[in-house]
Amino acid sequence: MIKVSVIYPNKPGVRFDHDYYRTKHLPLIKSRMGAALNYYAIDRGLADAAGKPLGTYVAMCHLLCDSVDAYQSSFGPHAQEIRADVLNFTNVTSIHQISEVVVENSALDATEARQVPILQGASSYRSVIR
Amino acid sequence: MIKVSVIYPNKPGVRFDHDYYRTKHLPLIKSRMGAALNYYAIDRGLADAAGKPLGTYVAMCHLLCDSVDAYQSSFGPHAQEIRADVLNFTNVTSIHQISEVVVENSALDATEARQVPILQGASSYRSVIR
Numbered sequence: 001m002i003k004v005s006v007i008y009p010n011k012p013g014v015r016f017d018h019d020y021y022r023t024k025h026l027p028l029i030k031s032r033m034g035a036a037l038n039y040y041a042i043d044r045g046l047a048d049a050a051g052k053p054l055g056t057y058v059a060m061c062h063l064l065c066d067s068v069d070a071y072q073s074s075f076g077p078h079a080q081e082i083r084a085d086v087l088n089f090t091n092v093t094s095i096h097q098i099s100e101v102v103v104e105n106s107a108l109d110a111t112e113a114r115q116v117p118i119l120q121g122a123s124s125y126r127s128v129i130r
Numbered sequence: 131m132i133k134v135s136v137i138y139p140n141k142p143g144v145r146f147d148h149d150y151y152r153t154k155h156l157p158l159i160k161s162r163m164g165a166a167l168n169y170y171a172i173d174r175g176l177a178d179a180a181g182k183p184l185g186t187y188v189a190m191c192h193l194l195c196d197s198v199d200a201y202q203s204s205f206g207p208h209a210q211e212i213r214a215d216v217l218n219f220t221n222v223t224s225i226h227q228i229s230e231v232v233v234e235n236s237a238l239d240a241t242e243a244r245q246v247p248i249l250q251g252a253s254s255y256r257s258v259i260r
Contacts, residue, residue: 003173005190022232030236039237043133046198049226056225060135068176095186096179102152106160107169 001038001101004063004071006094009056010045016058017089018044025085026061029075032082036074038064058092068098131168131231134193134201136224139186140175146188147219148174155215156191159205162212166204168194188222198228 008016026040041062045054065071075082086094138146156170171192175184195201205212216224 002176005173007186018232026233026236039235041234041236042232043135043229044232045227046132046230047228049228055227055229056137057227057229060229097175097185097187098177098179099173099185099187099190100176102148102172102174103156104171105169106156106171 001104002065002068002071003099003101004065004075005097005099006061006063007057007097008059008090008092008094010054010058011092013091014058015091018059020089021059021061025082025089028085029063029082032078033063033065033071033074036065036070038066040064058090064101064104071098131234132195132198132201133229133231134195134205135227135229136191136193137187137227138189138220138222138224140184140188141222143221144188145221148189150219151189151191155212155219158215159191159193159212162208163193163195163201163204166195166200168196170194188220194231194234201228 008014022042026042030037030040041064043057043060043062045056045058045060047053048055063071063075065074138144152172156172160167160170171194173187173190173192175186175188175190177183178185193201193205195204
């Protein structure tokens with residue numbers, strides 16, 4: 001399984017409408033990606049390690065899909081529409097990170113079984129990323 | 131619920147031993163935090179939005195706890211030991227982000243119920259962060 005993390009850096013003057021993000025933007029993504037989106041998660045920045053609000057990032061979301069292909073083929077056709085919605089909730093430019101989910105949830109045995117073997121080496125990356 | 135994300139930026143010459151991270155470092159954290167750690171997750175960087183490996187971050191882990199207090203009181207006493215293990219798997223300095231889990235898993239009804247109401251305003255942050 002792969003995780004696409006959309007990460008919004010904190011900065012002076014940051015604007016982020018968490019309510020819109022939760023009730024409008026992520027449901028929009030879900031409706032457009034359909035069954036290719038296994039599920040999503042939303043994080044709201046609270047603090048950095050020293051307890052200083054809001055931390056390095058003001059918000060993140062994580063889109064969980066079976067593969068990079070599943071993500072690209074379901075998100076890609078709607079990318080323009082989804083990106084056009086971004087100005088409705090923030091004024092910061094997000095970082096997009098695609099990760100392999102090595103451990104999804106350490107408390108679930110099924111997940112721990114799924115983590116072995118993890119990908120090794122650059123050739124494995126190329127087999128995943130087109 | 132809160133999530134402590136430990137994020138390792140990608141950089142030229144980055145060293146990251148994903149196998150050690152999965153089989154030694156996270157189990158060390160789990161053993162020290164005990165029941166205060168609900169579960170953890172591990173992500174391995176694959177690519178950025180343009181498909182360029184490995185992306186902005188080479189790896190992340192996420193520690194899920196009921197509260198910031200639960201995290202601090204269980205991790206804090208072992209922080210020195212845990213940090214001393216870091217050089218065994220990487221040469222990059224991590225970013226620590228504490229977030230409120232607004233949506234843990236959109237596919238689970240119980241989680242969606244947990245998300246409402248989300249925190250509003252700076253005074254709410256202060257009530258969570260000591």
